Amino acid sequence: MQGMMMQRSLQISDILDYAAEAFPTAEIVSARTEGDIHRQTYGETRKRVAQLAHGLQRHGVKLGDRIATLAWNGYRHFELYYAISGIGAVCHTINPRLSAEQMIYIVNHAKDRMIFVDTTFVPILEALKDHFPEDMIYVVMTDRAHMPDTSLPGALCYEELLHGEPEEITWSEFDENTAAGLCYTSGTTGNPKGALYSHRSNVLHAMMIAVSLAGTFKEGNKVLPVVPLFHVNAWGLPYAGPLAGLTLVMPGPAMDGPSLFKLMDQEGVYSAWGVPTIWMGLLAEISAQGRKPNGFEDVVIGGSAAPRSMIEKFEKMDVSVGHAWGMTEMSPVGTHGMLPAHMDDWDMETRIDYKSKQGRRVFGVDLKIVDEDGNRMPHDGKAVGELFVRGNTVVSGYFENEEATAKALDAEGWFGTGDVASIDKNGFLTIQDRAKDLIKSGGEWISSIDLENAAMAHPAIANCAAIGVPHPRWDERPILVAVLAPGAEKPSIAEIREHLTEHFAKWQLPDDVVWLDVLPMTATGKVSKLNLRKELGDYVHPELRETA
Numbered sequence: 001m002q003g004m005m006m007q008r009s010l011q012i013s014d015i016l017d018y019a020a021e022a023f024p025t026a027e028i029v030s031a032r033t034e035g036d037i038h039r040q041t042y043g044e045t046r047k048r049v050a051q052l053a054h055g056l057q058r059h060g061v062k063l064g065d066r067i068a069t070l071a072w073n074g075y076r077h078f079e080l081y082y083a084i085s086g087i088g089a090v091c092h093t094i095n096p097r098l099s100a101e102q103m104i105y106i107v108n109h110a111k112d113r114m115i116f117v118d119t120t121f122v123p124i125l126e127a128l129k130d131h132f133p134e135d136m137i138y139v140v141m142t143d144r145a146h147m148p149d150t151s152l153p154g155a156l157c158y159e160e161l162l163h164g165e166p167e168e169i170t171w172s173e174f175d176e177n178t179a180a181g182l183c184y185t186s187g188t189t190g191n192p193k194g195a196l197y198s199h200r201s202n203v204l205h206a207m208m209i210a211v212s213l214a215g216t217f218k219e220g221n222k223v224l225p226v227v228p229l230f231h232v233n234a235w236g237l238p239y240a241g242p243l244a245g246l247t248l249v250m251p252g253p254a255m256d257g258p259s260l261f262k263l264m265d266q267e268g269v270y271s272a273w274g275v276p277t278i279w280m281g282l283l284a285e286i287s288a289q290g291r292k293p294n295g296f297e298d299v300v301i302g303g304s305a306a307p308r309s310m311i312e313k314f315e316k317m318d319v320s321v322g323h324a325w326g327m328t329e330m331s332p333v334g335t336h337g338m339l340p341a342h343m344d345d346w347d348m349e350t351r352i353d354y355k356s357k358q359g360r361r362v363f364g365v366d367l368k369i370v371d372e373d374g375n376r377m378p379h380d381g382k383a384v385g386e387l388f389v390r391g392n393t394v395v396s397g398y399f400e401n402e403e404a405t406a407k408a409l410d411a412e413g414w415f416g417t418g419d420v421a422s423i424d425k426n427g428f429l430t431i432q433d434r435a436k437d438l439i440k441s442g443g444e445w446i447s448s449i450d451l452e453n454a455a456m457a458h459p460a461i462a463n464c465a466a467i468g469v470p471h472p473r474w475d476e477r478p479i480l481v482a483v484l485a486p487g488a489e490k491p492s493i494a495e496i497r498e499h500l501t502e503h504f505a506k507w508q509l510p511d512d513v514v515w516l517d518v519l520p521m522t523a524t525g526k527v528s529k530l531n532l533r534k535e536l537g538d539y540v541h542p543e544l545r546e547t548a
Contacts, residue, residue, distance in 0.1 A: 009176035010203040012239065013086040017171075019242035020046040023219065026245050029267055030074040031252035031259075033119050034146050040075060042242055045082075051165035052083035058165075059137060061113065063088035063174070066182060068112040069230065070094045070121045073250040076141045076158060077229045080116055081238050085180040085199065086171050092182040093230045096121050097444065098192075099505040104131040106184045106192050109400065116141055116158065119148055120253055126151050176200040182399060183232050185328050186445050194399030195328050197233070204364060205331040205393040206239035212336050212362040213322060216271045216298055219245035224264060226251055226274030227302070232332040235273055235302065235324070257281030261293055268295035275303035275443030276310060280473055283313055292317050300324055302333075303443025304475045305431070308356050315352060325358035325429060329408075329415060331393040334367070335359040335429050358421075358429040365391040366414075367429065369421055374410060381424030384432050388414035439468035439478045446478055446508045454503045455480055455510075458496065460488035463519055465527045466510060469541055477541060480510040481532060483519055490515060512542050 019026065019042040029039045040048075061067060067084045069091065071077040084091040092110050094103065103124070107115070114137040117125055122140060129136070129152060138152040143159040180199045184192035210217040223246050225237040233239070241248045249267045251260060260282050264272065272282075279301060286292050299314055302324040311321045323337030337359035343351060361367050369377045369385035377383040394415050397405035408415055420432045439446040448466035455464050462485040468476035484490055491499075497509045520531035 009173060010200045011086075011171065011173070011176065012180055012199050012202055013082060013171040015203065015206065015239055015243050016042065016046055016049060016082050016086075019245065023242070023245035026220075026242070027247045028075045028078055028250065029222075029247065030250040031254055031263060032074060033072065033253060034142065038075060045075065045079060047167035048162060049079050049082045049086065050167050050169035051162040052079050053087050053169050054165040055161040056083060056089065056114075057087060059114070059161075061087065061089050064179065065089045066092045066110045066112045068092045068094055068107060068110070068115040069117075070096055070115060070125065071118040071141055071230065072120065072252045073225055073229045073234065074118075074141075074252050075250065076116075077118075078238055078248070078250070081181075081229070081233075085202075086169070088172060088174050088178055090179045090182050090196070093233075095184075095186065095228075095230050095444075096124060097505050097507060098186065099503060099508065100128055101503050102186070102192055102505075104128055106194070107132055109191075110182055110184075110194065113137065114139060117152075118142075118253075119146065122148055122150050122152065129153070174199075176203075181233060183328055193401055193404050195232075195331075195395050196399040197331060201331055201393045202233065202236075202239055205233075205236050205333065206243050208362045208364045208393065209236050209333050209336070210240045210244050212333075213300070213338055215320070215338065216300070216322070217241075217244035217246065220247075221270040222247040222249055222268055222295070224249045224251060224260070224267075224269045224272040226255055226260065226272060226278050232326075232328045235300070235326075235333055236331065237273060255281075257283075257285035261285040261289065264293035264296055266294075269293065270295050271298035271300065272296070273300040273302075276301055276306045276475060277442045277473055279306075279310060279314075283310065286317070292319065298322070300336075302326065304440045305358075306356070308352065311352055311355050315348065315355070321355050323355055323357065323359055325431065327417060329395040330365070330389060330391075333362055334365050334389055335361050354428060358431050360427040360429070364393060365389060367423060368414065369423060370410075379423040379425060379427070381422055381428075381430075384420060384422045387417045387419045387421040387429075387431075389417060390414045439466065439476050441468070441471070441474045441476050441478065441507065443475075444507070448478070451478060451480065451500070451504070451508070451510065454500050455482070455496065458491065458499050460485050460491045461496075462486070463527075465519055465529060465532055467529055467533060467536075469536075469539060471541055471543070478508070478510045479512040479514060479539075479541075481514045481516060481519065481536070483516060514539065 027039050032038050067089050116139045118141050139156045141158045144157050147157050177198045179196050181197040184194045225234045227235050249269050298320050300322045314321045326332035326334040335358050337355050368388050371385050377385040422430050451466035462483045464482040466478050471477040493513045520528040
């Protein structure tokens with residue numbers, strides 16, 4: 001017997017419609033590339049989103065079209081999230097930190113029809129435009145007064161795209177499984193892979209994190225998403241924030257410690273979300289100021305593991321730390337570090353022990369760990385195995401990539417994260433190790449395999465391995481361990497970086513090269529990175545040598 005209830009599609013546009021009606025005083029506050037602070041309510045935003053949607057349709061955008069963005073966190077980027085998906089198109093957010101090679105690949109793989117770009121990133125597109133489709137439509141996200149001179153063919157002005165369009169729109173209804181967003185991984189193995197989100201998955205994800213992080217999602221709270229809108233939906237805040245009546249304070253391009261402190265202080269930000277490298281800068285400014293920003297009581301840290309010392313510093317100034325974990329393929333939040341109420345009276349050290357873990361699963365995400373044969377292992381805090389996930393906000397495959405899809409899922413349909421983890425009886429996840437070929441720097445993945453393959457093309461390198469080494473600011477930084485080709489002269493690290501520049505963004509390049517006579521090998525003929533790390537146990541990053 002089935003229930004007798006209405007069934008309506010979950011659509012992203014419903015979130016903004018609800019926010020405009022239910023929370024008339026909640027705002028989007030943005031530090032703009034134009035240099036000022038801009039603010040507008042959700043009601044005003046809804047009118048501009050309607051105008052933008054009409055403008056998109058006037059330029060021929062239709063159901064399923066991919067529309068790209070290359071932009072900072074701000075109200076215009078937020079408007080694109082809703083206008084694009086509202087008419088059934090797909091918002092494809094592009095990470096500006098990608099290399100030229102990666103960016104060219106994803107724009108063409110996604111078959112983007114339009115690209116919206118902040119003024120800061122116009123030079124990036126000018127350098128790449130010859131590699132994009134000839135009929136690409138470029139829109140610069142500013143007004144006419146700040147429109148830059150650009151070689152982008154037929155570049156349109158964002159505000160002029162909206163001008164004169166109706167401020168009302170009746171959203172079309174379509175299946176809730178209709179694609180809404182597209183975000184590519186940063187190419188950890190081979191080419192970047194696309195996670196294609198649906199209206200259903202994004203709406204459910206918003207509800208899931210609003211419920212799981214209930215202390216943060218209280219009407220009237222002001223939240224600062226430092227985590228970028230250009231990467232995996234800014235951890236869902238553009239959707240969950242309006243749903244709960246939060247004011248979103250957007251930092252724009254200024255994400256250094258002093259700029260963040262000033263913005264948080266003047267706006268009374270309650271909660272801030274971002275990666276550990278960002279919070280190092282903020283903590284330094286807090287120390288310099290001798291106080292925390294006005295109203296600051298909550299911080300969500302993800303992207304890479306937060307050092308225990310960082311958690312302690314925040315907690316001791318009465319800023320509650322929520323240590324989160326997830327992936328692009330998970331929309332992205334999978335676990336959260338908000339402690340249950342029964343731990344409230346525990347001592348500080350024990351609470352920080354738990355906050356240093358990756359937290360408990362959010363509602364709607366299931367976790368399992370398996371051994372090498374795929375057998376499930378107990379959640380007892382002792383057993384360690386490969387972590388798999390499933391849920392309504394987890395990908396069932398990669399966009400237009402059957403080969404990667406086949407490798408991603410197990411026989412039960414669970415997604416393999418590539419992480420090695422344990423889960424205790426209370427559901428707390430601890431990531432024990434990460435996939436051995438990956439380096440995580442500043443919250444972003446770097447592929448050691450890709451670095452190695454490109455470096456091997458250098459005539460002076462006979463063999464090499466790329467590994468991550470500890471760094472106080474970036475968590476890890478890549479270095480190259482190489483064997484010199486017979487008869488060759490050792491190239492400098494500058495020469496090697498120059499050789500790799502064509503294929504990698506600057507932040508992905510190795511910081512040092514270590515020369516060995518031979519690399520340790522496994523029985524199957526692969527470089528043993530386990531033994532290599534042991535061999536380099538005394539290695540110190542160049543920056544740390546300079547400050548020692």
